[in-house]
Amino acid sequence: MVNKLNKDTIFERKQCKLTKNDGWSKENPPTTKEGKITFTDLGGYINITDRFQDPTSGKERLILENEYGNTVIRDADILTPMKLPSLMGYGFTINTRYIHELCYALQLMRESLPMATLYSGSGVINTKDGLVINTNYIEYHPSIPQNTQILCDGKYDLEPKGSYTQWLLMYDAEVKGHLMLEMAVTMGVSALVTSYLNKIDLIEFGGTIYSLTGHSSSGKTTAAMLAVSVGGAPTKGTSTLFRSWNTTRNGLEGFINENYGILVAFDELSTATFPDTTGLLYSIAEGQGRQRANVHGEAKETKTWSTSLVSTSEYSIFSHSAKNDGLYVRTIELNDVFTHSADNADNIKLGVRQNYGHVLPLIGSFLLNHENTVRTFFEEEQQWFKHALSNEKEKTGQRMFNRYAVFVTSARILSSVTNRSVLLDEMREYLLNYHNETIAERSLADKAIELIVQFVAQYRNKFSDDGRLSNMLEGFGLIELKDDHIQVKIIAKVFKDMLNNNQFQDSNNVIEALKEKGYMDSDRDRQTTKRSVKDAQGKSRSIVFYHLKLDKELAPIFGLSSNTETFTPPKFDNNTNPDLLNNFIKQAKEKEASDDLEL
Structure with missing residues (x-):
C-alpha cells in the first residue's frame, strides 16, 4: 500500500486518482471505525490526453500517453478488460489483478474530456x-x-529548433539583398500561400514545382535547404523536409501524402531510379497519386496533397519527361547561381541547420488573420502581370500569370511578417524575363516545329524535291519551296512515329497546336490529307499525309533555293501552232500535279 495524498494530481474522481510519479490508484475507505484509509495500485501512468472522433470512420478514438511521453492512438473500446492489457507492448504498466477497476478509472477520465475531431495532414x-x-x-x-x-x-517533424532571432540574423547577413536567395526563401513561403489561396478558391492549382538547375557549385542545394528551413529541418531524415530523389514513386507519393502547404525538397534528380518522370511530375503538380488496389482487388484510398516542391539537378527536370505543355505550366525552372561565395553557402547551411521552423507558423497566422490583405496582395500582383504580359497570346503562357502573382504575393507576405524589405521589383522583372525566355519551351507547337525541322534536315534524302505525290510511296514525303513558305508533306505514320520517339505523348494535341498556329493544313473536318496515286505498276494506292508549312528562312538548312531566273517563252517558227503547244504544256502540268501523267 502506498500513500499518495501528497503527490501532484493530474486527475481525480470517485476515489480514482492519477499522479505523474505513481500512476493510477484507488482510495479505499476504512472498514472499521478505528481503521485507516488505504490505497490500491491499479497501474502505472496512463494518461488520456485527447478524445476525438475520426472524421473518416466516425469512431471515437483516444490518445494515450505513458510515463516516457510516448503516445498511441486507439479506438475507445481499448478501455475494456479484454483489450487494455495489449498496451503493455507499448510501454504501459498495467496491474491485471485490478484490471476492471483500472478500466473504470480510465473511462471516468475519458468522460471528463471534450470531444474533438482529428484531421490528418x-x-x-x-x-x-x-x-x-x-x-x-x-x-x-x-x-x-x-x-x-x-x-x-501530421507526419513531419515541424518542431522549431534554435531561435527566430538567430534565423533572422542569418537572413540579414547572408540572404537580404541577394535576389536568388530571397527568391529561395519565398519558395518556402509560397507553398503555404499557394495552398491557402487554393482553399479559398482564388486559384485553381495547389502547388508549383520549383526546379533549381546548374553546375555543382552554383548553390542550388544551399538554396533548397534555405527554402525548407522556414518550415522545418533542412536535413535528410525520415520525418524532415529534405530528401533525395533516390526513392521509388510509391515512396515519394507516400512522403508528400496529406501535405497541404509545407515545402519539401528533393535533392539531385540524377539519383532518381525511374527513367521517365512524366507521370510523377503530373501527379505531384495535380496533387493526387495513382489509383491502387489491395490484394483483394479493391480500390485503396488515393493519396492526396496540395503543396509545392523544390527539385535540384545539374540538368533540366524536363530532360526525361514528355514534351507536354501541361508540365511546363506547372513548373518554374531556374538555371542560375544562387550563392555568391563559398563562405556565403557555408554560413547559410550552418545557420539553417541550427535555426529552422520559426517562419512558417507566423505566415500561417498572417494568412488566417489577414485574409483581406492577402486577397488584395494577390489581386494587385495578378493585374500587374496581366498588364506586363498583355501581348502574350499563347494559352500556356497565360496560365503562368497566376503562378507569378502567387510568388510575388508570398514575397510581400514574407516582408510583412519579418518586417524586412524584399526585392519585389527585381523579382517581378526576373519572372518577366524568365517568361519571355521560356515562352518557346511552353508552346507545344514551337517544340514540335523544332523537332520537325531537325527531323526533315536529318532525313533530307527521304524527302523528294519532285512534287509528284507518287514519290511519297518510296520515302518520307515531299518538300518544296513556295513563294512565302516551305511546304512539307510527310507520311502520317512517319509523323506520328517521330513524335512518339521524341516523348510527345499525344499526337492529336500536337496537331491541334500546329493548326492553331497556322503550321498545318488539312482536308476539311480531317487532321490529315488523303490522296490516291498510282505506283510503279500502275495500281492505285491511297496515301495519308500531313501538310506542313515552315518558315521560308529555313530554306538553306534543307538545301532549297528559289529559282530567280525570269521565264522566257519559247520562240515559234511559222510552221508551229503556238496556241496548241501552250495548251498541251498546260494540260501536262495539270496532270503532273495530280499524278495522273502517263507515258
Missing part, C-alpha cells in the same frame, strides 16, 4: 468548423469558436 486543412493551419501547432481561423477542439495528425 500538415499545412492548410479544411475542417467542418473552418480553415486551420497545422505547422508545429494548430492555428485556427478567427471564425472558429474558441471552445472548438480540433486535432491534426
Whole structure:
C-alpha cells in the first residue's frame, strides 16, 4: 500500500486518482471505525490526453500517453478488460489483478474530456468548423469558436529548433539583398500561400514545382535547404523536409501524402531510379497519386496533397519527361547561381541547420488573420502581370500569370511578417524575363516545329524535291519551296512515329497546336490529307499525309533555293501552232500535279 495524498494530481474522481510519479490508484475507505484509509495500485501512468472522433470512420478514438511521453492512438473500446492489457507492448504498466477497476478509472477520465475531431495532414486543412493551419501547432481561423477542439495528425517533424532571432540574423547577413536567395526563401513561403489561396478558391492549382538547375557549385542545394528551413529541418531524415530523389514513386507519393502547404525538397534528380518522370511530375503538380488496389482487388484510398516542391539537378527536370505543355505550366525552372561565395553557402547551411521552423507558423497566422490583405496582395500582383504580359497570346503562357502573382504575393507576405524589405521589383522583372525566355519551351507547337525541322534536315534524302505525290510511296514525303513558305508533306505514320520517339505523348494535341498556329493544313473536318496515286505498276494506292508549312528562312538548312531566273517563252517558227503547244504544256502540268501523267 502506498500513500499518495501528497503527490501532484493530474486527475481525480470517485476515489480514482492519477499522479505523474505513481500512476493510477484507488482510495479505499476504512472498514472499521478505528481503521485507516488505504490505497490500491491499479497501474502505472496512463494518461488520456485527447478524445476525438475520426472524421473518416466516425469512431471515437483516444490518445494515450505513458510515463516516457510516448503516445498511441486507439479506438475507445481499448478501455475494456479484454483489450487494455495489449498496451503493455507499448510501454504501459498495467496491474491485471485490478484490471476492471483500472478500466473504470480510465473511462471516468475519458468522460471528463471534450470531444474533438482529428484531421490528418500538415499545412492548410479544411475542417467542418473552418480553415486551420497545422505547422508545429494548430492555428485556427478567427471564425472558429474558441471552445472548438480540433486535432491534426501530421507526419513531419515541424518542431522549431534554435531561435527566430538567430534565423533572422542569418537572413540579414547572408540572404537580404541577394535576389536568388530571397527568391529561395519565398519558395518556402509560397507553398503555404499557394495552398491557402487554393482553399479559398482564388486559384485553381495547389502547388508549383520549383526546379533549381546548374553546375555543382552554383548553390542550388544551399538554396533548397534555405527554402525548407522556414518550415522545418533542412536535413535528410525520415520525418524532415529534405530528401533525395533516390526513392521509388510509391515512396515519394507516400512522403508528400496529406501535405497541404509545407515545402519539401528533393535533392539531385540524377539519383532518381525511374527513367521517365512524366507521370510523377503530373501527379505531384495535380496533387493526387495513382489509383491502387489491395490484394483483394479493391480500390485503396488515393493519396492526396496540395503543396509545392523544390527539385535540384545539374540538368533540366524536363530532360526525361514528355514534351507536354501541361508540365511546363506547372513548373518554374531556374538555371542560375544562387550563392555568391563559398563562405556565403557555408554560413547559410550552418545557420539553417541550427535555426529552422520559426517562419512558417507566423505566415500561417498572417494568412488566417489577414485574409483581406492577402486577397488584395494577390489581386494587385495578378493585374500587374496581366498588364506586363498583355501581348502574350499563347494559352500556356497565360496560365503562368497566376503562378507569378502567387510568388510575388508570398514575397510581400514574407516582408510583412519579418518586417524586412524584399526585392519585389527585381523579382517581378526576373519572372518577366524568365517568361519571355521560356515562352518557346511552353508552346507545344514551337517544340514540335523544332523537332520537325531537325527531323526533315536529318532525313533530307527521304524527302523528294519532285512534287509528284507518287514519290511519297518510296520515302518520307515531299518538300518544296513556295513563294512565302516551305511546304512539307510527310507520311502520317512517319509523323506520328517521330513524335512518339521524341516523348510527345499525344499526337492529336500536337496537331491541334500546329493548326492553331497556322503550321498545318488539312482536308476539311480531317487532321490529315488523303490522296490516291498510282505506283510503279500502275495500281492505285491511297496515301495519308500531313501538310506542313515552315518558315521560308529555313530554306538553306534543307538545301532549297528559289529559282530567280525570269521565264522566257519559247520562240515559234511559222510552221508551229503556238496556241496548241501552250495548251498541251498546260494540260501536262495539270496532270503532273495530280499524278495522273502517263507515258
